[in-house]
Amino acid sequence: MAVLRTFLYLLVYPGILFLFAYSTFSEWFDRKVYARLQNRMGPTHTGRFGLLQPIADFFKLLAKEDIVPEAADKGLFNVLPAISLAVVSTAALLLPLWNFDLAKPGLTSFSGDIIVMLYLLSLPTLILFLAAWSSTNLFSTIGGARVLTMLFGYEVPLFLAVLSPAILANSWRLAEIAAFYQAKPLLLLVNVLGFLVALIAVQAKLERTPFDIPDAETEIVGGTFTEYSGKKLALFRLTFDIELVVASGLLAAVFLGGFPGGVVLGLILFVVKTLFVIFLLSLIRALTSRIRIDQVVAFAWKILAPLAVLQLLATILLKGFLS
Amino acid sequence: MRVAAFLPELLRHLFKKPATVDYPFKKLEVPANFRGTPYLRPELCIVCRACERDCPAEAIEIMAVNEAEKRFRMVIHNDRCIHCAQCVDSCPTTPKAMQIDSLYELAADDRHKLKKDWVYVRAVMKPKPAAPAKEPAPES
Amino acid sequence: MSDIEIVESLKRDLGEKALELTNPDRRRVFLKVAAPELVPTVTLLRDHYDSTHLSTISGVDKGETFELLYHFASLAASITVRTEIPRAEPRIASICAVIPGAVLYEREIQEMFGVTVEGVPDGRRLNLPDDWPDGQYPLRKDWKHVRPEEVIPGGKS
Amino acid sequence: MLNKLARWSRIKSPWILHLNSGACNACDIEIVAALTPRFDVERFGILLKATPRHADVIIATGPVTRQIKDRIIRIYEQTPDPKFVIAVGACAMAGCVYRGAYNIMGGLDQVIPVDMYVPGCPARPDAIIDGVVKLLGKL
Amino acid sequence: MSFQIPIGPQHPALKEPISLRMTVDGEVITDADIRLGYNHRGLEKLAEEKTWVQNIYLTERICGICSHSHATCYVQAVEKLMEIMPPRRGLYIRYLVSELERVHSHLLWLGVAGHEAGFDSFFMYTWRDREIVMDLLEMISGNRVHYAMNTIGGVRRDIDEGQKAKILEGVVTLRKRSEYYFGIGANEPSFVARIAGVGMLTKQQAIDLCAVGPVARASGVARDVRKEDPYAVYDELDFNVCTSDSCDVLGRVVVRVMELLQSYNMIEQMVKGLPDGDIVVKAPRKAKPGEALSRYEAPRGENVHYIKSNGTDKPERLKVRAPTLGNYPATMVMLKKGFIADIPLIFAAIDPCICCAERAVTLISARSGEESVVTMSDLRRQALDRSKNTPVKGKSVWPF
Ligand code: SF4
Ligand code: SF4
Ligand code: SF4
Ligand code: SF4
Ligand code: SF4
Ligand code: SF4
Numbered sequence A: 001m002a003v004l005r006t007f008l009y010l011l012v013y014p015g016i017l018f019l020f021a022y023s024t025f026s027e028w029f030d031r032k033v034y035a036r037l038q039n040r041m042g043p044t045h046t047g048r049f050g051l052l053q054p055i056a057d058f059f060k061l062l063a064k065e066d067i068v069p070e071a072a073d074k075g076l077f078n079v080l081p082a083i084s085l086a087v088v089s090t091a092a093l094l095l096p097l098w099n100f101d102l103a104k105p106g107l108t109s110f111s112g113d114i115i116v117m118l119y120l121l122s123l124p125t126l127i128l129f130l131a132a133w134s135s136t137n138l139f140s141t142i143g144g145a146r147v148l149t150m151l152f153g154y155e156v157p158l159f160l161a162v163l164s165p166a167i168l169a170n171s172w173r174l175a176e177i178a179a180f181y182q183a184k185p186l187l188l189l190v191n192v193l194g195f196l197v198a199l200i201a202v203q204a205k206l207e208r209t210p211f212d213i214p215d216a217e218t219e220i221v222g223g224t225f226t227e228y229s230g231k232k233l234a235l236f237r238l239t240f241d242i243e244l245v246v247a248s249g250l251l252a253a254v255f256l257g258g259f260p261g262g263v264v265l266g267l268i269l270f271v272v273k274t275l276f277v278i279f280l281l282s283l284i285r286a287l288t289s290r291i292r293i294d295q296v297v298a299f300a301w302k303i304l305a306p307l308a309v310l311q312l313l314a315t316i317l318l319k320g321f322l323s
Numbered sequence B: 001m002r003v004a005a006f007l008p009e010l011l012r013h014l015f016k017k018p019a020t021v022d023y024p025f026k027k028l029e030v031p032a033n034f035r036g037t038p039y040l041r042p043e044l045c046i047v048c049r050a051c052e053r054d055c056p057a058e059a060i061e062i063m064a065v066n067e068a069e070k071r072f073r074m075v076i077h078n079d080r081c082i083h084c085a086q087c088v089d090s091c092p093t094t095p096k097a098m099q100i101d102s103l104y105e106l107a108a109d110d111r112h113k114l115k116k117d118w119v120y121v122r123a124v125m126k127p128k129p130a131a132p133a134k135e136p137a138p139e140s
Numbered sequence C: 001m002s003d004i005e006i007v008e009s010l011k012r013d014l015g016e017k018a019l020e021l022t023n024p025d026r027r028r029v030f031l032k033v034a035a036p037e038l039v040p041t042v043t044l045l046r047d048h049y050d051s052t053h054l055s056t057i058s059g060v061d062k063g064e065t066f067e068l069l070y071h072f073a074s075l076a077a078s079i080t081v082r083t084e085i086p087r088a089e090p091r092i093a094s095i096c097a098v099i100p101g102a103v104l105y106e107r108e109i110q111e112m113f114g115v116t117v118e119g120v121p122d123g124r125r126l127n128l129p130d131d132w133p134d135g136q137y138p139l140r141k142d143w144k145h146v147r148p149e150e151v152i153p154g155g156k157s
Numbered sequence D: 001m002l003n004k005l006a007r008w009s010r011i012k013s014p015w016i017l018h019l020n021s022g023a024c025n026a027c028d029i030e031i032v033a034a035l036t037p038r039f040d041v042e043r044f045g046i047l048l049k050a051t052p053r054h055a056d057v058i059i060a061t062g063p064v065t066r067q068i069k070d071r072i073i074r075i076y077e078q079t080p081d082p083k084f085v086i087a088v089g090a091c092a093m094a095g096c097v098y099r100g101a102y103n104i105m106g107g108l109d110q111v112i113p114v115d116m117y118v119p120g121c122p123a124r125p126d127a128i129i130d131g132v133v134k135l136l137g138k139l
Numbered sequence E: 001m002s003f004q005i006p007i008g009p010q011h012p013a014l015k016e017p018i019s020l021r022m023t024v025d026g027e028v029i030t031d032a033d034i035r036l037g038y039n040h041r042g043l044e045k046l047a048e049e050k051t052w053v054q055n056i057y058l059t060e061r062i063c064g065i066c067s068h069s070h071a072t073c074y075v076q077a078v079e080k081l082m083e084i085m086p087p088r089r090g091l092y093i094r095y096l097v098s099e100l101e102r103v104h105s106h107l108l109w110l111g112v113a114g115h116e117a118g119f120d121s122f123f124m125y126t127w128r129d130r131e132i133v134m135d136l137l138e139m140i141s142g143n144r145v146h147y148a149m150n151t152i153g154g155v156r157r158d159i160d161e162g163q164k165a166k167i168l169e170g171v172v173t174l175r176k177r178s179e180y181y182f183g184i185g186a187n188e189p190s191f192v193a194r195i196a197g198v199g200m201l202t203k204q205q206a207i208d209l210c211a212v213g214p215v216a217r218a219s220g221v222a223r224d225v226r227k228e229d230p231y232a233v234y235d236e237l238d239f240n241v242c243t244s245d246s247c248d249v250l251g252r253v254v255v256r257v258m259e260l261l262q263s264y265n266m267i268e269q270m271v272k273g274l275p276d277g278d279i280v281v282k283a284p285r286k287a288k289p290g291e292a293l294s295r296y297e298a299p300r301g302e303n304v305h306y307i308k309s310n311g312t313d314k315p316e317r318l319k320v321r322a323p324t325l326g327n328y329p330a331t332m333v334m335l336k337k338g339f340i341a342d343i344p345l346i347f348a349a350i351d352p353c354i355c356c357a358e359r360a361v362t363l364i365s366a367r368s369g370e371e372s373v374v375t376m377s378d379l380r381r382q383a384l385d386r387s388k389n390t391p392v393k394g395k396s397v398w399p400f
């Protein structure tokens, strides 16, 4: 039974199948919202309302010829997309989606999982950098350098912002943090600032406007992905979709009170809350223009980091006050 | 400087109908005097070759099939035509032997499919009310 | 200053050097000078006639000679300085020192007519393709282009 | 089954690469206009891609100047199979008014194979969509 | 570490082919180079083999954005050579189309500037509204872009009352939208941060390098052919030359938006004051020997055509100087000391129409050879050398 359960957990829900379906759905949602904000239709004619569009993109890329540049470091070049997909899928399993039964924690819920999650979310960025580097294309390399530069900018504010609710909840376990805020929903208001900082940092992590600097097509063509085609590109795109889901799930779990209520209600809450976060991310995307790499770093350190520190201070003060 | 100056406009459009036209499923209307594709009314053509001479894109070709019988062949190469309607302006007959319609969705997978040709007998010059067009006015 | 006054004033300033000075149209002045006089004339126009803006340089192949026309613009009139150089020895001094913006137009003249512009700051290949043969100057009248035959996929034409 | 899936996805997700081979701009502007709200080709899953590696359909304009000829061939070869080429405008089909000029090859099909021709000078955005739809219908 | 990055000729920021070669140091550009020729079609030579009438359509297709500009500039010169004067109604309609075209071109440019800055929503909105003016132009001329309105001696199509009303109506909407965009452009912080202080060109540099159009005007040089050399109807119209002293991309945006508003005024003046009468006079097939210089303020700046006639039905020489060409030397100055991320913005800020510029010959410098491409760390040089020698399919060095 337990084996079957784990099996189901890994493969169906919230494992690979669900993840695939839901991440393509969220890409569709993101594109659709973005298009509607721009007074356009967005994907419409692929499946009902264009729902199947990301899936069609995925299979199309799978069926395409796969070119490996001669100059590329072939081993790395080939294996990196799969690794990054594996990494984000693992991160997805850490989402407190099903087994948030605090008494008997499952395999994927343990104290400190929030740290592991943040770490796993940093990995794709590093992999991206390696991928760019291994393709030895000039534009990719510039993209790769930008990826790293940005990483140093947003990572610290993101950590600070996400960890301060954890400090307040006095736990390093996502499920517990969520449970804490479910018990005291008003305390969520304390973290609004942190939520905003984390939202912007996640936008940067996902390399979306205004932080789409590493693959700014008007500047450096395809950026990090310039040389990737076919299956590998498909895997990278899926990675980003899953990362979008995971990151918004993380924010929802930490800042919006998690997904209580068992499998069915939990699922509904998960969908609603992550879609809300994705909607906010799309809004930011439509609202801003791309900024320059130097501006990103300055912005991250001069505005985001101080705000995150402020949030942290407020949390610590409040905690002392409460106890 | 306001933060998010664009926000109200964006949100407003979220609930508005998109500006998108439902194109391939609903044809668009073109204005009345749209310049589409030129075509020939062979019964009126007097083979003066004014259109051929003035066409900027070498899109019109007139060949004599049988000089004695006054049989001619005109080919309009739609793959070269720039839809300028200069040929219509140049044609000296009334009503014009060269005319333009409003078709524009002509995409084809073969350039030969874009050619149109007519084989016809040269029309007799009708007695004209005004002076015969010795010098056809290209810009009128 | 109106265009008529410009013509009068140019006559005074240049005297004999103005080989030909016409005012064919409103606000259009055409001035012809000998090739060696070009740079001084351009300097004069820039300093005393407010013609700081060079619109372009045109070249015309007149058979025995090449005619170069420097079109200047000012608030008062468009002054065109015209000079002729022999085809046998097509050389002209650069005016880039006076009008830095002239560099592109001078390179165009070099490439299209095979005129050597002496002292142009940057003399590399211009607009013509990299594989363009040397010694071919497309805007010379004796240069003719032979059209390659058009092959329409799918046979018959 | 797999073939069917591949075919379906190919029809539903044609990513395009826009290639100007010396056009006058008008056709290019109309291609861009096809992306904007009024025509919004994203409805059909069409995305404009920056690099040939990601593209399925090359939409090319212009009469192919001598200088750019080699690059056109290179880009065509860089695009992963299966790939399709749409020639937009009289220039890309047959050289338009530039026929006989010394620096052009006179049309895209003189250089690379073309799958669909869209007449017009410039082709209207809806004519371009029509061309894409006809191409997809052929698949 | 300094290395060169090539941009173009097929590059997503540039809808037209051109090759820029930047020497960059980290993210900062230290030197810039342009290679033109990808769009050179040999049009000046071709024009010598075409008749006066055919050349209208040829010059119109020098460029597809301000197609009317080149055709009008050409026709102005030919009318001078043929010594004919179009009727006033014809002139009004001709320059009405000119101003509508300026509106379409500036709106297009605003959107492109937004796009280059990664501000896609702005791009989508401006282009959506641009469709209004495209519809007006199509209604008047029968084609969205190549209007083919000009003929020697006047225009080819008349405007009726219904069309007049539609134009006025469209202009009202457009004016409202333009003012709104002005507010957005000046207020959206991430956008302004990208364009303020970028691509500096001082007034003296603008004069020295013979910059034209909005680029010159944004550097405080009030150079506008419509005022300086008022051709045709422009001395009857009431408008201002818009300038800005900020000398950067922001200034160029501001100048273009203000010009939009001026154009709306001019359109209204022309529609309301449209004289009665013919729209065209008959032109001879041949022009007398002679020469004419015609200047025209295209949306991007001064457009110059010089025509020499030899008495036949074909020109002896047709020389075209497009505005973008005049702005290249200035662009190279602007690019230096900028960031890589600013290249497309600065470049787009001159509103380049490469096709035009290239019918005239130019370039600032050739892509002189790949040997000098890399001066970076040894590792990178090796990597690039390797990729340089690889066969086409596995080519990893961009651009193609
Ligand atoms: S005179 Fe006029 S009508 Fe007669 S053949 Fe010549 S062009 Fe044609
Ligand atoms: S419309 Fe223009 S291009 Fe087409 S056939 Fe007539 S004259 Fe020639
Ligand atoms: S101009 Fe008219 S009459 Fe003359 S050949 Fe052409 S179609 Fe016939
Ligand atoms: S077909 Fe016409 S509009 Fe299109 S690029 Fe060629 S000349 Fe321009
Ligand atoms: S407007 Fe700018 S981006 Fe658009 S085609 Fe022209 S140069 Fe390219
Ligand atoms: S300046 Fe640009 S828009 Fe205007 S005609 Fe030239 S290419 Fe076209």
Ligand code: SF4
Pocket: E062, E063, E064, E065, E066, E298, E300, E303, E321, E322, E323, E324, E325, E351, E352, E353, E354, E355, E356, E357, E358
């Ligand atoms: S290069 Fe200049 S003249 Fe030509 S289209 Fe562009 S802006 Fe117009």
Ligand code: SF4
Pocket: C127, C139, E040, E041, E042, E043, E044, E045, E046, E320, E358, E359, E360, E361
């Ligand atoms: S440079 Fe341009 S305008 Fe001059 S001849 Fe060549 S194509 Fe013609």
